[in-house]
Amino acid sequence: MSVLHVVFKVDGAEYVLPASDVLQMESFSGATPVPGAPAHVAGLVQVRGRVIPVVDARRRFGLPALERSLDTRVVVGQLGTRTVGLLVDSAREVLKLDPAKFQPPPPLVVEGSRGFVKAVAQVGPRLVMLIDFPRVIGEEAPDGDGKR
Amino acid sequence: MTASVDLADFLPAYLAEVEELLDSAHRQLMAVEASARRGAAHPKSVRELFRALHTIKGLSAMVDVEPIVSISHWMETSLRQADQAGGRLPESSVEPLMEGLRAVEQRMRQLAAGKDASPVPPGLLERLEALGVSSPVVASTARPSALLLDETLALAPRLTPTEREQLTSGAGHRRPVRVDFIPGAERAARGITINSVRERLAALGELVKVVPVAGPAPGGGSLTFVLLLSTDASDAVLKEAAGGEPAQVRALSTAPSAVDGPSVPEREPELEEEPEEGRRSSGTLRVEVSRLDEALERLAALVVNRSRLQRAVVDLTAVGAPTRELRAILQENGRQLRDMRAAILRLRMVRVGDVLERLPLLVRGLRRTTGKAVRLELEVGDAELDKAVADRMLPALVHLVRNAVDHALESPEERRAAGKPPEGRVRLGCHANSSGWVDITVADDGRGVDAGAVARRAGVPVPRGPDDLLELLCRPGFSTREEVTSTSGRGMGMDIVRRIVVDQLGGELRLETRVGEGTTFHLRVPLTITLLDAIIFECAGLRYAVAVGSVEELIEVEAARVVRPAGAHGVALVERRGQSVTLVSLARLLGSASAQAVDATPPRGLVVRQRGELVAFGVDRLLGQQEIVLRPLEDPLVRVPGVAGATDLGDGQPTLVLDLNALGAARRPGSGGREERAT
Numbered sequence: 097m098s099v100l101h102v103v104f105k106v107d108g109a110e111y112v113l114p115a116s117d118v119l120q121m122e123s124f125s126g127a128t129p130v131p132g133a134p135a136h137v138a139g140l141v142q143v144r145g146r147v148i149p150v151v152d153a154r155r156r157f158g159l160p161a162l163e164r165s166l167d168t169r170v171v172v173g174q175l176g177t178r179t180v181g182l183l184v185d186s187a188r189e190v191l192k193l194d195p196a197k198f199q200p201p202p203p204l205v206v207e208g209s210r211g212f213v214k215a216v217a218q219v220g221p222r223l224v225m226l227i228d229f230p231r232v233i234g235e236e237a238p239d240g241d242g243k244r
Numbered sequence: 245m246t247a248s249v250d251l252a253d254f255l256p257a258y259l260a261e262v263e264e265l266l267d268s269a270h271r272q273l274m275a276v277e278a279s280a281r282r283g284a285a286h287p288k289s290v291r292e293l294f295r296a297l298h299t300i301k302g303l304s305a306m307v308d309v310e311p312i313v314s315i316s317h318w319m320e321t322s323l324r325q326a327d328q329a330g331g332r333l334p335e336s337s338v339e340p341l342m343e344g345l346r347a348v349e350q351r352m353r354q355l356a357a358g359k360d361a362s363p364v365p366p367g368l369l370e371r372l373e374a375l376g377v378s379s380p381v382v383a384s385t386a387r388p389s390a391l392l393l394d395e396t397l398a399l400a401p402r403l404t405p406t407e408r409e410q411l412t413s414g415a416g417h418r419r420p421v422r423v424d425f426i427p428g429a430e431r432a433a434r435g436i437t438i439n440s441v442r443e444r445l446a447a448l449g450e451l452v453k454v455v456p457v458a459g460p461a462p463g464g465g466s467l468t469f470v471l472l473l474s475t476d477a478s479d480a481v482l483k484e485a486a487g488g489e490p491a492q493v494r495a496l497s498t499a500p501s502a503v504d505g506p507s508v509p510e511r512e513p514e515l516e517e518e519p520e521e522g523r524r525s526s527g528t529l530r531v532e533v534s535r536l537d538e539a540l541e542r543l544a545a546l547v548v549n550r551s552r553l554q555r556a557v558v559d560l561t562a563v564g565a566p567t568r569e570l571r572a573i574l575q576e577n578g579r580q581l582r583d584m585r586a587a588i589l590r591l592r593m594v595r596v597g598d599v600l601e602r603l604p605l606l607v608r609g610l611r612r613t614t615g616k617a618v619r620l621e622l623e624v625g626d627a628e629l630d631k632a633v634a635d636r637m638l639p640a641l642v643h644l645v646r647n648a649v650d651h652a653l654e655s656p657e658e659r660r661a662a663g664k665p666p667e668g669r670v671r672l673g674c675h676a677n678s679s680g681w682v683d684i685t686v687a688d689d690g691r692g693v694d695a696g697a698v699a700r701r702a703g704v705p706v707p708r709g710p711d712d713l714l715e716l717l718c719r720p721g722f723s724t725r726e727e728v729t730s731t732s733g734r735g736m737g738m739d740i741v742r743r744i745v746v747d748q749l750g751g752e753l754r755l756e757t758r759v760g761e762g763t764t765f766h767l768r769v770p771l772t773i774t775l776l777d778a779i780i781f782e783c784a785g786l787r788y789a790v791a792v793g794s795v796e797e798l799i800e801v802e803a804a805r806v807v808r809p810a811g812a813h814g815v816a817l818v819e820r821r822g823q824s825v826t827l828v829s830l831a832r833l834l835g836s837a838s839a840q841a842v843d844a845t846p847p848r849g850l851v852v853r854q855r856g857e858l859v860a861f862g863v864d865r866l867l868g869q870q871e872i873v874l875r876p877l878e879d880p881l882v883r884v885p886g887v888a889g890a891t892d893l894g895d896g897q898p899t900l901v902l903d904l905n906a907l908g909a910a911r912r913p914g915s916g917g918r919e920e921r922a923t
Contacts (some may be wrong), residue, residue: 125897126897128786128890128897128899128900129786130877130884130887131833131834131835132835132884132885132886132887133882133884137881137882140877140882140898141897141898142747142892142896142897142898144746144752145746145747145749145750145751145752146750147750147875147877147890147898148879149877149879149881149882151881178879180879180881234881
């Protein structure tokens with residue numbers, strides 16, 4: 097039994113999220129910075145009338161910033177009652193993945209991804225990484241960031 | 245002239261009251277029409293309608309709005325006849341009466357906008373007057389009580405049985421007397437006003453009632469105050485007390501007598517039990533929204549005060565003082581403040597049903613202009629909405645209902661051909677869910693939206709799902725008018741609907757449609773919103789808003805007069821009316837400034853009082869002042885001190901609403917900002 101997943105790219109690597117956790121994908125035309133928010137928060141965007149925070153995946157993963165382009169997307173995710181966007185390099189694909197195919201990430205990935213990757217799966221020649229969305233978004237209070 | 249100044253003071257109250265009466269009049273007229281269509285009488289509504297118009301006439305005469313006095317007078321006249329016919333109003337009379345109400349309403353709006361009421365539209369009075377003559381009065385159906393209405397019209401609604409008793413059973417030599425006082429500018433100049441006359445007459449006997457009566461009065465006025473009193477003073481004394489000519493004094497007798505005058509009983513009124521009295525004391529109070537806002541503001545000040553107290557207690561605890569009880573009290577206090585806030589917010593709630601009461605009128609109008617048969621079903625129950633939300637929602641709902649009737653519903657012939665009942669149905673449902681949202685649906689059983697036709701019109705591929713279709717319909721300026729109306733028939737002004745529901749209120753809008761079966765719009769809006777009068781300004785290239793009330797003053801900062809104490813990290817001093825004020829660069833506080841921006845002196849300052857001390861926040865440019873909808877930021881990622889929330893200034897980008905007070909306190913170097921941010 098396979099489940100739909102949304103695929104997005106950050107710095108050349110491919111990540112996935114279960115489509116059921118994703119509300120929509122939006123193009124990105126800049127966020128309103130929020131002074132005092134954690135560093136990985138790009139700011140606020142308005143998505144169909146809702147004001148939501150957007151987390152910059154590159155900043156979160158400790159990657160160099162990238163000039164935003166036409167491909168830049170905000171993956172709007174639902175996390176319980178919270179709605180939070182994730183700013184990624186691109187997102188244009190939906191894949192059917194069998195949950196049984198997911199494997200625990202190799203140690204090197206665990207280390208490199210700071211625990212943001214929950215599992216990996218091989219899809220043909222590609223390796224996709226299932227991200228731990230709550231962890232990436234950060235449930236912690238604003239200034240607890242990076243200290244846990 | 246003092247008189248007119250006084251009237252200007254009364255205008256807001258007058259407008260509010262007439263508006264309410266108009267609403268009631270509309271409702272009653274709709275009820276009368278419904279009965280008339282079945283050929284039935286509706287004496288209660290006719291009478292209510294009559295009363296509403298009569299009161300409008302009286303009020304309008306008091307503030308001297310001649311056109312409304314005339315219109316309501318003739319409407320009243322035709323209704324009196326209907327009442328005498330046992331509450332039977334011919335269906336043909338409804339339209340001119342509607343027209344009359346519309347004319348009154350139009351003039352109300354002119355007055356509200358500070359303009360003069362325009363003259364009565366040509367022909368209206370004649371049409372209304374003709375109603376009285378042409379209406380077939382069936383004498384046999386006239387009930388005895390019908391006469392009462394006519395007689396008591398001026399006094400009955402206000403004269404209670406007790407007052408009547410007071411008037412007629414005066415002790416000793418007292419007799420009931422009616423004094424007519426006609427106010428005027430010349431008399432006012434001599435100090436003879438209704439108030440002074442009232443006082444003087446009250447000294448001469450028992451003053452039971454003062455009733456203003458509209459209509460031409462001797463001496464060229466259009467208003468007469470009828471003072472009813474029980475007195476033993478002579479007519480001459482009374483007349484003198486009322487300022488002499490053109491005042492009139494007449495004895496009232498319990499037997500019929502020849503008292504004439506405008507709209508005044510010719511006989512001792514026989515008073516029936518007045519349901520009106522019950523309504524007036526029904527425990528409802530009309531309050532200006534601004535007063536509720538004021539209460540809320542005061543409460544906000546209390547909350548700020550409480551957090552200061554809390555900080556003080558934390559400090560005390562830190563040095564080892566026994567604060568256990570203090571802390572318990574503080575906690576209780578916090579709960580009480582929250583309850584208080586909830587209670588005040590509840591005061592602002594209005595019933596959705598009340599907000600929508602004009603929709604039947606709208607549909608009625610559409611029925612006439614489109615020639616379609618429509619039934620409007622309102623299923624709104626007891627749902628309530630914040631007044632501010634309701635006021636914003638109404639235009640969106642009007643739009644949707646209008647669209648449904650105008651475009652979605654087919655003509656009766658088309659419907660019959662499609663095997664549907666000839667009468668189309670528009671249903672508006674509403675219910676509050678538990679999580680602070682209200683769900684509203686506007687459903688029709690019309691032709692549905694033809695996605696293909698909409699796509700052709702927009703020149704795009706056929707949308708895949710209802711969301712994409714709605715997106716298309718909501719494109720600004722998208723219209724399905726003219727060629728596409730007959731097939732798709734929707735979309736006019738949908739961008740406005742979405743702008744209100746989604747952008748302004750932060751709600752949701754969904755569409756469900758089936759070709760041939762109908763369309764349903766699902767709306768979800770928050771129960772309450774917070775409105776703010778805000779100053780919009782620019783700082784380091786970004787726009788921000790701040791509540792007007794939190795800013796003491798806006799100042800211009802002259803670079804030459806700024807003093808920078810050594811080692812003060814961007815904090816400077818400016819002079820303001822001989823006093824030095826701390827100037828903080830807001831860009832620096834927000835951490836958004838580039839190095840040179842910190843050094844440059846910001847040209848404008850927002851002066852805020854912070855813990856008793858004035859602080860000026862330097863900004864780049866002031867952009868203006870406007871009312872904004874404050875959306876609190878609920879996600880913990882962005883809940884930071886100094887940011888009260890976000891708003892949409894119309895560009896689709898969130899604009900931060902700052903709380904300068906909290907921002908300064910949280911970011912002040914070495915002021916314990918770290919702990920505050922952690923809370």
